[in-house]
Structure formats: structure tokens, C-alpha cells
Amino acid sequence: MSRVQDNIISRRSIYRFEESPVEMACLETAFEAARHAPCHKQTHPWKFYVLGKEARSSMIPEVERLAVEKAAGKGENEVQEGIQKAISKILSPPVLIAVTSAVTPEDDFREMEDYAATACSVQNLVLSLWDQGIGTQWSTGGITRSDFVYKALEISPVKEKIVGFLKAGYPAAIPQREKKSIAEIREYLP
Ligand SMILES: Cc1cc2nc3c(=O)[nH]c(=O)nc-3n(C[C@H](O)[C@H](O)[C@H](O)COP(=O)(O)O)c2cc1C
Numbered sequence: 001m002s003r004v005q006d007n008i009i010s011r012r013s014i015y016r017f018e019e020s021p022v023e024m025a026c027l028e029t030a031f032e033a034a035r036h037a038p039c040h041k042q043t044h045p046w047k048f049y050v051l052g053k054e055a056r057s058s059m060i061p062e063v064e065r066l067a068v069e070k071a072a073g074k075g076e077n078e079v080q081e082g083i084q085k086a087i088s089k090i091l092s093p094p095v096l097i098a099v100t101s102a103v104t105p106e107d108d109f110r111e112m113e114d115y116a117a118t119a120c121s122v123q124n125l126v127l128s129l130w131d132q133g134i135g136t137q138w139s140t141g142g143i144t145r146s147d148f149v150y151k152a153l154e155i156s157p158v159k160e161k162i163v164g165f166l167k168a169g170y171p172a173a174i175p176q177r178e179k180k181s182i183a184e185i186r187e188y189l190p
Contacts, residue, residue, distance in 0.1 A: 007131050010118070012177060014135025016181035017169030022095050026132050027168075037121035045102035045114035046121040047160060049153060056090050059143060063090055068140035074145040081119055089139075094169035098153055100160035135171035138164045
């Protein structure tokens with residue numbers, strides 16, 4: 001098997017990271033891969049915001065609010081546990097990247113194609129990191145759709161849509177995943 005094929009097939013989403021930091025040079029190598037993703041009409045719709053301590057902390061009030069909302073009807077201990085877990089998801093990953101894609105409300109088709117291109121760019125980034133022994137998890141949820149988060153990170157919702165947060169770091173564990181067989185996903189038409 002080629003190294004590229006092996007890299008693609010062995011990649012898994014990583015949910016637990018070692019504490020060791022990721023060198024900026026590794027990230028820059030991955031951004032180099034990300035910027036070479038395909039995009040129709042040369043729109044280059046993707047943008048990556050690597051969040052430092054200050055940027056992450058600025059999201060905490062909203063993370064707390066969303067955790068409380070999610071835990072509605074539960075006991076106080078469970079609510080507090082939920083808040084701590086949600087905060088840890090933001091503060092603990094060695095690297096946290098907000099990924100955005102350009103928005104074009106006047107052209108739905110362009111926006112859909114741009115989102116596809118951004119997903120290609122994310123996968124380039126992810127596979128380049130994986131090639132360097134660094135794992136990632138793409139995550140979405142309340143904070144990707146929150147006005148508060150756009151303001152905190154100074155991202156203009158008129159120009160960009162947050163399509164996810166990418167957590168990255170050296171894997172503490174690599175999960176197994178069942179995938180559909182080739183027969184289930186491919187058909188050769190006559
Ligand atoms: C657009 C997108 C959003 C995702 N959002 C989440 C998420 O919010 N939480 C999560 O645990 N995993 C999330 N994932 C990761 C998927 O759960 C994961 O890719 C899937 O379980 C398959 O596992 P694999 O990546 O190891 O092949 C997301 C993946 C994609 C492509």
C-alpha cells in the first residue's frame with residue numbers, strides 16, 4: 001500500500017490527546033496542505049483561526065451558558081459536571097482551530113460549493129497532521145452557531161460561517177471505527 005493510501009485509511013478522529021504541545025512548524029506544514037485544496041472558481045473560501053489562551057477564554061461564558069441549557073432539568077451536581085466538561089473541551093486540547101467558510105447569501109450554489117471546498121481543505125489539513133503523528137477531531141455544536149462566539153473571536157457572520165472547531169494533538173488513544181464496505185458505497189454503471 002502506498003504511504004498516502006495508508007495515511008488516509010489509518011486516520012481516525014481522536015478524542016483523547018497527550019498533553020505534549022504541537023510545534024507551530026507542524027501546523028504550518030498542515031496549513032500548506034490545506035491551502036492546496038481544490039476550489040471552484042478559485043474562491044479559496046476557507047480560513048483557519050488557531051485559538052490561543054485568550055481567544056479560548058473569551059468563549060467560556062457562552063460555553064457555560066450552553067452547558068446549563070443542555071443540562072436543563074438535571075440536578076445541580078450534574079449541571080456543574082456538564083459545565084466543567086464543556087469548559088475542558090475548549091481549554092484542554094493542545095491545539096484548537098476555528099474553521100470558517102465564506103458565505104454568499106446572494107448565491108446558494110456558490111456557498112454550497114465553497115463549503116465542499118472548505119471540507120476538502122480541512123481534510124488536507126487533517127491528513128497532513130496525521131502524517132506527522134498528530135490526531136484531530138472535527139467538532140460542531142452550539143458554539144459553532146453562537147452570535148456570542150462570532151463576536152468573541154471577531155469573526156464577521158456576514159462574511160464567514162464557522163463550520164467547526166478542529167481539536168488537535170498527539171493521540172492518547174486511537175479508536176476503531178466500522179466503515180461501510182466498498183460494495184455498499186460503489187456501483188459501476190454500464
Ligand atoms: C462535519 C463533521 C462534524 C463533526 N462533528 C463532530 C462532533 O461535534 N462531535 C464528535 O464527537 N465528532 C464529530 N465529528 C467526527 C465524526 O464523529 C467522525 O468523523 C466519525 O465518527 C467517523 O470516525 P473517523 O473520523 O474516525 O473515521 C464530525 C465530523 C464531521 C465530518
